[in-house]
Amino acid sequence: MATQYKTLINGEMRHTDNWLDVLNPATEKVVGQVPACGAEELDSAVLAAREAFKKWKTSSFEERQAACLAISAAIKENAEELYRLLTSEQGKPHAQAKSEIFGAAGLAKAQSTLKLEDEIIEDSDSRLHRHRRVPVGVVGGIVPWNFPVSMAIQKIVPALMAGCTIVLKPSPFTPLTTLRIAELIADKVPAGTVNIITGEDSLGPLITGHPGIDKITFTGSTATGKKIMEGASDDLKRITLELGGNDASIVLPDADPKKVAEQLFWSSFMNAGQVCIAAKRVYIHEDIYDELSQAIADYAKNVVVGDGAEQGTGVGPIQNKKQYERVLELIKDAKDNGYKFLLGGDQDPSGSGYFVPLTILDNPPEDARIVAEEQFGPVMPLMKFKDEDEVIARANASEYGLAGAVWTSNPDKGVEIAEKLETGTVWINEFMHLSPFAPFGGHKHSGFGAEYGKEGLKEFTYPQVISIKRDNVPA
Ligand code: NAD
Numbered sequence: 434m435a436t437q438y439k440t441l442i443n444g445e446m447r448h449t450d451n452w453l454d455v456l457n458p459a460t461e462k463v464v465g466q467v468p469a470c471g472a473e474e475l476d477s478a479v480l481a482a483r484e485a486f487k488k489w490k491t492s493s494f495e496e497r498q499a500a501c502l503a504i505s506a507a508i509k510e511n512a513e514e515l516y517r518l519l520t521s522e523q524g525k526p527h528a529q530a531k532s533e534i535f536g537a538a539g540l541a542k543a544q545s546t547l548k549l550e551d552e553i554i555e556d557s558d559s560r561l562h563r564h565r566r567v568p569v570g571v572v573g574g575i576v577p578w579n580f581p582v583s584m585a586i587q588k589i590v591p592a593l594m595a596g597c598t599i600v601l602k603p604s605p606f607t608p609l610t611t612l613r614i615a616e617l618i619a620d621k622v623p624a625g626t627v628n629i630i631t632g633e634d635s636l637g638p639l640i641t642g643h644p645g646i647d648k649i650t651f652t653g654s655t656a657t658g659k660k661i662m663e664g665a666s667d668d669l670k671r672i673t674l675e676l677g678g679n680d681a682s683i684v685l686p687d688a689d690p691k692k693v694a695e696q697l698f699w700s701s702f703m704n705a706g707q708v709c710i711a712a713k714r715v716y717i718h719e720d721i722y723d724e725l726s727q728a729i730a731d732y733a734k735n736v737v738v739g740d741g742a743e744q745g746t747g748v749g750p751i752q753n754k755k756q757y758e759r760v761l762e763l764i765k766d767a768k769d770n771g772y773k774f775l776l777g778g779d780q781d782p783s784g785s786g787y788f789v790p791l792t793i794l795d796n797p798p799e800d801a802r803i804v805a806e807e808q809f810g811p812v813m814p815l816m817k818f819k820d821e822d823e824v825i826a827r828a829n830a831s832e833y834g835l836a837g838a839v840w841t842s843n844p845d846k847g848v849e850i851a852e853k854l855e856t857g858t859v860w861i862n863e864f865m866h867l868s869p870f871a872p873f874g875g876h877k878h879s880g881f882g883a884e885y886g887k888e889g890l891k892e893f894t895y896p897q898v899i900s901i902k903r904d905n906v907p908a
Pocket residue numbers: 575576577578579580602603604605633634635636637638641652653654655656657658660661675676677678708709807809835875879880
């Protein structure tokens with residue numbers, strides 16, 4: 434029988450009578466089961482979080498930091514077990530799972546130093562005007578399946594550091610590692626401060642609409658983000674939405690194809706392309722287009738697609754069947770339209786596992802579905818451009834605005850272009866680097882609000898101003 438994992442509610446590991454199966458996307462076999470929670474379990478978790486909030490909201494910085502450091506240590510000390518489990522449910526190769534696990538431990542440690550100081554607006558003879566940040570209350574955290582552990586930690590830790598308590602729901606596709614972490618931290622954080630419950634997608638709207646929850650922090654698709662915004666409107670919950678992206682990479686003519694080919698490859702294919710900030714559209718200047726596109730395709734030919742648990746695998750399967758079918762559909766659409774492939778394009782969905790061959794397209798048109806839509810799979814459309822203004826306009830024509838990159842031997846030129854891109858982050862000569870201290874968030878359909886850094890912490894608070902009129906004290 435598959436291992437059964439339990440939810441964390443009020444410091445206790447609990448389960449329901451109904452269980453959900455979790456599949457390994459490389460084998461389509463059940464790797465674990467998790468409780469199928471509904472309204473009743475959610476009510477218990479929210480009640481626990483509300484009770485815990487009464488005390489936690491006045492906890493000291495040191496108490497909050499200790500809880501977050503304990504979470505960081507629990508993850509680090511159990512890293513090997515956790516990364517293997519993560520690969521088995523998510524599909525990513527061991528090396529990438531390892532970096533997610535250690536990354537999450539590092540993030541928890543780094544973010545445990547974050548503090549929102551009071552701001553003195555005026556300190557004069559007549560008035561003391563002080564701005565402080567107050568924790569919003571109970572947070573509902575909803576996370577996707579592509580980076581289940583990082584996403585959980587980047588919601589739990591800042592919530593605790595801000596003085597909030599949290600009820601977190603992992604994706605039904607990837608809840609195992611998060612529940613194992615729940616078990617590891619159950620006696621290391623005060624009961625009720627962190628609650629983790631699992632269920633189908635239908636548990637999401639119950640969280641969004643729950644009157645005992647004050648704020649939703651969500652990472653996932655734009656379509657679900659819109660539903661969350663609607664669901665949260667009834668009682669005006671505060672919301673942070675980290676949604677989809679269709680990031681453009683712009684490669685200028687002065688970039689060295691030999692130096693950038695490998696990095697560009699991984700900027701699109703890391704985690705089988707299932708990264709919100711993956712390069713999903715790559716614009717290459719016509720002067721170096723042929724040489725660079727060939728260099729990327731040559732590099733790709735040596736990357737193995739397979740089970741992430743096997744040594745030598747560079748790219749794992751797509752995480753779930755629905756997404757697998759969507760990626761195959763986009764590739765088929767490109768093929769039916771006669772677009773040229775440098776690699777991939779043929780499909781064989783007959784075997785087990787949701788594997789998609791690495792797919793590189795040669796200069797498809799801007800309105801091709803595979804360019805205009807977020808693929809979220811191992812697909813890289815390469816497009817030619819002639820001049821700077823034209824490529825900036827094409828990059829900005831997307832409905833998304835999450836991130837982007839410029840590759841050039843002239844970083845000043847890179848900055849000039851970066852400042853014209855309508856996205857929350859722009860990298861110059863690197864990709865996917867996020868600092869725990871810099872705000873990360875999107876623009877347009879990529880969402881709003883921020884995670885990481887003090888800006889991220891603020892999202893779990895509301896501003897309170899206390900104004901003392903010093904020269905008007907009643908006698
Ligand atoms: P999804 O929107 O389908 O699911 C995300 C979470 O929302 C899951 O836990 C799911 O159970 C829950 N959910 C589903 N329906 C809901 C509803 N009606 N109300 C409330 N919750 C609901 O997204 P996904 O397919 O798991 O993830 C892929 C998407 O996430 C991609 O679009 C990707 O770009 C995006 N993403 C964004 C970021 C970012 O930081 N901007 C990071 C990672 C992934």
